[in-house]
Amino acid sequence: MSKNRTVTVCCPECKKESEFTVWDSINTSIDPDMEAKVRDRSAFLFHCPDCGGETYLDYSFLYHNMDKKLMIQYADTDEAAAEFIGALEESWSTDIFSSLKLLEKLLIFDKGLDDRLIEIYKFIVMLRYRQDRKECNDPVLFFYSDDSGKMAVFIYEDGEYICSSQFSDEVYNDLSLKYADKLPEFHKGVMLADENWAYNFLTGNVDGEE
Ligand SMILES: [Zn+2]
Secondary structure, X not given: OOEEEEEEEEOOOOOOEEEEEXXXXXXXXXOOXXXXXXXXXXXXXXXXXXXXXXXXXXXXXXXXXXXXXXXXXXOOOHHXXXXXXXXXXXXXXXXXXXXXXXXXXXXXXXXOOOHHHHHHHHHHHHHHHHHHOOOOOOOEEXXXXXOOOOEEEEEEEOOEEEEXXXXXXXXXXXXXXXXXXXXOOOEOOEOOOOHHHHHHHXXXXXXXXX
């Protein structure tokens, strides 16, 4: 079952208070309508009944798709993530992210790709990007796939879109040939591939027990 509750939200634009439904857990196998609402982020969009202003609200929740055996704890703060990792004793694939990273991971799993290979690719793209530009502000990279199946990695700086790098099945196969047999076994139940993971892997600091 999905679990939700009603909270009072102060509109950031007109400062008036109104009610909003917050989801503690979303089970998209039992509530299939919620799958689309997570993906277009409408589940997190606060619409002010007074001024019509709209704001995305970030909060921690558990995403659970039983059909795909996928359970992701979305955490809006590092403290929330640490608390969840401490409490975790599940044998599901589980991951900790913030912001749009949940959507990115869902797209990666939809396509049946290994998110670790995608993180390695993103890290390589980021290194090239940093080399090309002497001055840049902590670029953030996202994998994206559109409805036609086209894949790309988008580069953002300070929340602004800068450019994208095409991604293809060919590139994925090359990554797979180069890295797949060197990837560590997942620690039971916990899968945590992100930029830090890719950095440690590429510099030889990842082993199977990490
Ligand atoms: Zn308002």
